[in-house]
Amino acid sequence: MxxxxxxxxxxxxxxxxxxxxxxxxxxxxxxxxxxxxxxxGAFDLSAPTISHHLKVLRESGLVDSQRRGTWVYYRANPDVLARVAAVVDIGDLAAVTA
Amino acid sequence: MxxxxxxxxxxxxxxxxxxxxxxxxxxxxxxxxxxxxxxxGAFDLSAPTISHHLKVLRESGLVDSQRRGTWVYYRANPDVLARVAAVVDIGDLAAVTA
DNA sequence: CTCCTGGTTAGACATACATCAAATCATGTG
DNA sequence: CACATGATTTGATGTATGTCTAACCAGGAG
Known part of the structure; x- marks a missing residue:
């Protein structure tokens, strides 16, 4: 599946x-x-590096971004997180296909 | 935590x-x-490559291995899988620390 | 329009990773 | 012991990844 x-x-x-x-x-x-x-501000990393990581999360679908004026806001995508959680349930591990 | x-x-x-x-x-x-x-046998990959991937899973704690005679058997570690599942629950995401 | 601030993109670089072939280890059998 | 089979380790190689600086894009304030 x-x-x-x-x-x-x-x-x-x-x-x-x-x-x-x-x-x-x-x-x-x-x-x-x-x-x-x-x-x-929460990391000892440059702004481009954080932006890069946010891009990875965005392109995987785990988060969505939205620009409001000068600032950009990110929010988690519960559906995709639930999909991850489901796979890790031992009963559902059988659903992993090639 | x-x-x-x-x-x-x-x-x-x-x-x-x-x-x-x-x-x-x-x-x-x-x-x-x-x-x-x-x-x-289930992959189009060499035996050493599969062994390498099994080693990664073993060292992360996700599986345990046991040798019985000539053959080696792997089994999943439910506790570690549960730990992964817990993190992906949105309510528990707060527990991720630096 | 000109600046300034927030955020992303482009390019460079060092490290990590997936893969394989060859060598090695472990166990059982003649 | 010698050999065969299952599995891992070693070494090499190409690719992917995390990080940075510098350059660029988007909006708001003078």
Whole structure:
């Protein structure tokens, strides 16, 4: 049911400490969304690097972005997260196909 | 509660199509364990490559291996899989720390 | 229009990773 | 012991990835 190559993209996107923390900060932020300016300040990394990681999360579908005026806001995509959670349930691991 | 670097190791281990399929084949196999000889034949990859992927899964804790005579058997570690599942629950994403 | 600030893109570079062939280890059999 | 088979380790190689600086794009304020 779920293609291993497609699923691997999701796990790979979460397979980086910075992106995991970004997901955490975005998903748990008040209002369900976080501004890039807040995220960038939380790491000892350059703004382009954070932007790169956000792009990986965005292209995998784990987050969506929206520009409002000068600022860009990111929010988590619950459907895609649920898809990841489902795969890790032992009972559903059989659904991984080539 | 859960260190982002440690968690990322788990997601990275699952972030490869071959390893995802290996996890699926191991977890869903009759008896809860699978012999390497069965796993190797399911891919168009050399035995050393499969062995390498199994090593990644083993070192991450997602599977355990056991030698019985000539053959080596792998079985999934439910606790570690549950840990991964917990993180992806939106409510628990806050538990990811630096 | 000209600046300034927030964010992304482009290019470069070092490291990590997936893969293979060849060599090695482990166990059982003649 | 010698040999065969299952599995892992080693070494090499091409590709992917994380990070940075510099350049660029988008909006708002003078």
């Amino acid at each position: 779920a293609d291993a190559t497609d699923l691997a993209v999701l796990f790979k996107a979460l397979g980086d400490p910075v992106r995991l923390r970004l997901m955490s900060m975005i998903a748990c932020h008040a209002g369900g969304e976080a501004c890039v300016c807040e995220l960038t | 859960a260190d982002a670097t440690d968690l990322a190791v788990l997601f990275k281990a699952l972030g490869d199509p071959v390893r995802l399929r290996l996890m699926s084949m191991i977890a869903c196999h009759a008896g809860g364990e699978a012999c390497v000889c069965e796993l190797t």
